[in-house]
Amino acid sequence: MAGFRTVKGFRDFFPEDCARRNYIFDTWRAVARRYGFMEYEAPVLESTDLYRKKSGDEITGQLFCFEDKAQREVALRPEVTPSLARMATARQRDYKKPIKWFQIGSCFRYEEPGEGRSREFIQFNADILGDNSPGADAELVAMAIDVMREFGIQPEDFIIRLSNRSIWTQFLTDNQVPDEHATTFLQIIDKIERAKPEDTANKLEAIGLSLGVVRAFMDGTNEDHPAFAELRANLEARGLWSCVKIDASIVRGLAYYTGTVFEVFDLKHGLRAVAGGGRYDKLCALMSDGSVDMPSAGFAMGDVVLGILLSKTPGAQRGIMDYMTAQFGVDVYVVVADEAQRGHALAAVQALRSAGIRVDYSFSATKMNKQLQAAENAKSRAALIFGSEYPEVVIKNLHNREQKGVQATELVEAVKALLSQPAHGPLIASESEKG
Amino acid sequence: MAGFRTVKGFRDFFPEDCARRNYIFDTWRAVARRYGFMEYEAPVLESTDLYRKKSGDEITGQLFCFEDKAQREVALRPEVTPSLARMATARQRDYKKPIKWFQIGSCFRYEEPGEGRSREFIQFNADILGDNSPGADAELVAMAIDVMREFGIQPEDFIIRLSNRSIWTQFLTDNQVPDEHATTFLQIIDKIERAKPEDTANKLEAIGLSLGVVRAFMDGTNEDHPAFAELRANLEARGLWSCVKIDASIVRGLAYYTGTVFEVFDLKHGLRAVAGGGRYDKLCALMSDGSVDMPSAGFAMGDVVLGILLSKTPGAQRGIMDYMTAQFGVDVYVVVADEAQRGHALAAVQALRSAGIRVDYSFSATKMNKQLQAAENAKSRAALIFGSEYPEVVIKNLHNREQKGVQATELVEAVKALLSQPAHGPLIASESEKG
Numbered sequence: 001m002a003g004f005r006t007v008k009g010f011r012d013f014f015p016e017d018c019a020r021r022n023y024i025f026d027t028w029r030a031v032a033r034r035y036g037f038m039e040y041e042a043p044v045l046e047s048t049d050l051y052r053k054k055s056g057d058e059i060t061g062q063l064f065c066f067e068d069k070a071q072r073e074v075a076l077r078p079e080v081t082p083s084l085a086r087m088a089t090a091r092q093r094d095y096k097k098p099i100k101w102f103q104i105g106s107c108f109r110y111e112e113p114g115e116g117r118s119r120e121f122i123q124f125n126a127d128i129l130g131d132n133s134p135g136a137d138a139e140l141v142a143m144a145i146d147v148m149r150e151f152g153i154q155p156e157d158f159i160i161r162l163s164n165r166s167i168w169t170q171f172l173t174d175n176q177v178p179d180e181h182a183t184t185f186l187q188i189i190d191k192i193e194r195a196k197p198e199d200t201a202n203k204l205e206a207i208g209l210s211l212g213v214v215r216a217f218m219d220g221t222n223e224d225h226p227a228f229a230e231l232r233a234n235l236e237a238r239g240l241w242s243c244v245k246i247d248a249s250i251v252r253g254l255a256y257y258t259g260t261v262f263e264v265f266d267l268k269h270g271l272r273a274v275a276g277g278g279r280y281d282k283l284c285a286l287m288s289d290g291s292v293d294m295p296s297a298g299f300a301m302g303d304v305v306l307g308i309l310l311s312k313t314p315g316a317q318r319g320i321m322d323y324m325t326a327q328f329g330v331d332v333y334v335v336v337a338d339e340a341q342r343g344h345a346l347a348a349v350q351a352l353r354s355a356g357i358r359v360d361y362s363f364s365a366t367k368m369n370k371q372l373q374a375a376e377n378a379k380s381r382a383a384l385i386f387g388s389e390y391p392e393v394v395i396k397n398l399h400n401r402e403q404k405g406v407q408a409t410e411l412v413e414a415v416k417a418l419l420s421q422p423a424h425g426p427l428i429a430s431e432s433e434k435g
Numbered sequence: 436m437a438g439f440r441t442v443k444g445f446r447d448f449f450p451e452d453c454a455r456r457n458y459i460f461d462t463w464r465a466v467a468r469r470y471g472f473m474e475y476e477a478p479v480l481e482s483t484d485l486y487r488k489k490s491g492d493e494i495t496g497q498l499f500c501f502e503d504k505a506q507r508e509v510a511l512r513p514e515v516t517p518s519l520a521r522m523a524t525a526r527q528r529d530y531k532k533p534i535k536w537f538q539i540g541s542c543f544r545y546e547e548p549g550e551g552r553s554r555e556f557i558q559f560n561a562d563i564l565g566d567n568s569p570g571a572d573a574e575l576v577a578m579a580i581d582v583m584r585e586f587g588i589q590p591e592d593f594i595i596r597l598s599n600r601s602i603w604t605q606f607l608t609d610n611q612v613p614d615e616h617a618t619t620f621l622q623i624i625d626k627i628e629r630a631k632p633e634d635t636a637n638k639l640e641a642i643g644l645s646l647g648v649v650r651a652f653m654d655g656t657n658e659d660h661p662a663f664a665e666l667r668a669n670l671e672a673r674g675l676w677s678c679v680k681i682d683a684s685i686v687r688g689l690a691y692y693t694g695t696v697f698e699v700f701d702l703k704h705g706l707r708a709v710a711g712g713g714r715y716d717k718l719c720a721l722m723s724d725g726s727v728d729m730p731s732a733g734f735a736m737g738d739v740v741l742g743i744l745l746s747k748t749p750g751a752q753r754g755i756m757d758y759m760t761a762q763f764g765v766d767v768y769v770v771v772a773d774e775a776q777r778g779h780a781l782a783a784v785q786a787l788r789s790a791g792i793r794v795d796y797s798f799s800a801t802k803m804n805k806q807l808q809a810a811e812n813a814k815s816r817a818a819l820i821f822g823s824e825y826p827e828v829v830i831k832n833l834h835n836r837e838q839k840g841v842q843a844t845e846l847v848e849a850v851k852a853l854l855s856q857p858a859h860g861p862l863i864a865s866e867s868e869k870g
Contacts, residue, residue, distance in 0.1 A: 238781050349673070
């Protein structure tokens with residue numbers, strides 16, 4: 001077939017994909033609300049300078065950026081934190097601190113699509129602004145853990161790898177490494193698990209360090225390090241510390257983190273990080289040219305790696321299936337057995353929907369058995385048959401095949417009563433909406 | 436203050452704006468589901484050719500289009516129907532007809548922002564594909580009406596202006612106007628209510644018609660015209676025909692409509708159309724180079740004009756307020772009166788949230804009265820006070836100031852019991868989340 005295709009790295013969400021996406025959205029939202037976070041949203045398009053300010057010129061290489069028709073340099077957002085800093089600093093006087101906000105929406109990166117990577121992806125962002133306590137860091141780590149559990153990912157199937165950039169700041173001071181090498185050093189640590197040891201050793205040597213000293217420090221850094229004491233006590237009190245593993249190699253590539261940093265990894269499939277975040281105390285000041293100083297922390301979780309993980313986790317499937325069963329299909333299907341009754345049937349359709357009931361029916365004259373088949377396909381609980389016996393309407397329970405006649409005037413109440421009963425046997429999520 | 440701004444024509448959604456937006460989304464979704472429609476989503480970025488194919492080269496003037504880094508011509512979608520046609524024709528064998536799908540998401544137009552117009556706006560799209568019956572058209576008009584009513588817009592406050600392009604096709608045939616002038620003619624009709632009569636007369640004359648003849652035909656076209664007979668009978672049966680006014684000047688600017696066309700207007704404020712749509716039987720064939728013939732109809736409603744209308748309609752405010760009251764704030768606020776009990780308080784926070792209860796608390800040591808004030812600000816039903824009397828926890832009902840002590844082990848059940856009671860007096864949606 002001829003026809004158009006999606007742009008490289010972009011995705012269509014057919015109804016079954018969209019239901020999976022909505023299940024992810026609803027789960028993110030449910031946990032964030034339990035944590036008392038409020039939802040916000042930022043534009044998907046921002047000035048390119050917003051990202052340059054935060055990350056330097058190099059960032060434009062991965063940006064989906066372009067000039068608009070008035071030669072403005074604009075970019076499809078690669079992340080939401082710069083927009084959040086822009087918004088929160090602009091109106092920080094209007095909100096009590098700490099500001100606890102979450103967001104769900106598309107982000108874009110111009111990079112080669114692959115497993116776990118697309119050019120358009122959806123992120124969940126949760127941030128706490130205006131609070132520099134370890135308690136705020138703990139709240140975010142706890143939320144990341146609860147999000148994973150809410151999706152049906154068991155504690156033994158994922159881990160929070162956590163560190164604190166301050167341990168490396170102290171290490172550099174202790175080893176007399178000048179401040180100017182700090183960024184280079186963190187980039188080396190960020191890649192240390194993937195790079196060849198001799199390359200790492202060479203790079204460290206260039207800034208006056210040996211791989212042996214660095215490795216020994218990493219190996220000696222564990223949960224007893226005082227940098228983690230408050231966070232640990234907090235998460236232990238919640239019973240969540242067993243989900244955390246201290247890992248000094250976690251620094252997060254982006255330059256703006258200042259304290260706690262963490263990433264969420266699955267433990268069974270070797271996927272890329274499901275989520276990551278940390279403390280970024282200086283970003284708001286940077287983005288507001290120093291006019292608003294607001295210590296902050298947050299994390300982001302994308303839908304792509306998460307989606308792969310959910311598809312590989314049997315225990316995560318039930319939530320999705322239950323959701324899809326509830327979302328798809330209708331409650332009742334109106335069958336027009338006698339076209340002379342179509343007007344009455346339409347009036348009933350309207351009355352039922354006005355009562356909040358999901359109703360489907362055939363738009364034009366259709367054979368009876370085809371209508372009943374459509375009722376099954378729509379996973380309808382009952383067929384409401386409008387035939388020559390009107391004003392009596394036949395309600396046929398499609399689960400147990402029982403049927404009875406009711407007067408049209410009593411139809412809405414009768415349907416409500418039927419729907420308030422549990423169905424005979426669970427509705428199986430089938431592929432029957434497909435042809 | 437220094438700082439960045441949104442790109443021209445783009446919008447920030449602070450929490451109060453985001454809640455209003457989510458209320459609109461939820462209302463659209465609720466009505467669409469009652470009608471048995473399934474949600475889908477398409478990419479926000481598509482090949483520019485997709486829009487050229489549908490609308491011709493002129494469309495690029497209003498498109499937010501650019502070249503990506505690999506010189507692909509791409510555009511931020513100005514509407515979703517071309518993507519829908521692309522998706523549905525590509526996989527039409529996988530879905531039973533009629534396909535009834537809805538979508539909610541951002542669209543973009545590069546036009547001057549103004550009242551009711553922004554460069555990024557959100558659309559609700561509902562379409563029925565693979566059904567050419569007037570019953571399908573009626574279903575869409577009924578849904579548009581039910582969406583307006585669900586928002587609290589009363590039937591006397593809005594009208595569906597409706598026509599059918601076939602009446603003009605017949606008119607052109609009857610007046611021996613060659614087919615090649617059909618598009619020009621429809622553009623003249625589209626502007627006839629706003630253009631100067633002498634300009635309209637001149638343009639009509641150029642294609643062999645007089646303004647008098649056209650005006651007489653329009654004035655003589657009413658609900659008794661046979662082109663509306665089936666639609667009318669259908670909507671009369673539902674009790675919705677009184678919301679419809681036949682208006683032959685409605686043709687919808689875009690060229691792809693083939694039958695029924697309609698727009699939704701408010702009747703009190705003279706706003707731009709809130710929604711519009713119609714039948715487009717040839718679009719799927721066009722977009723698939725003739726390989727899939729799928730007669731279709733649909734409509735779109737944007738969030739910008741709707742938002743203005745809701746803000747001007749007192750009766751529409753209650754739904755929004757109820758929604759915001761339910762969305763914002765938490766169920767209970769945990770107060771740490773004695774820092775030695777923080778660990779127990781955190782354990783309770785975790786247990787309450789795991790039971791689905793929305794909980795907030797202060798992340799670090801804070802004066803008691805400040806914590807109680809924060810509990811009020813968060814619209815909490817109760818404060819749970821962890822003091823030196825632990826394991827007794829004091830539950831303070833913030834509506835009636837009553838308080839009682841419960842054992843920590845019974846806290847979750849006690850809170851559930853409290854939340855299952857109606858609050859004493861309604862919670863007023865205040866501005867108190869602001870500082």
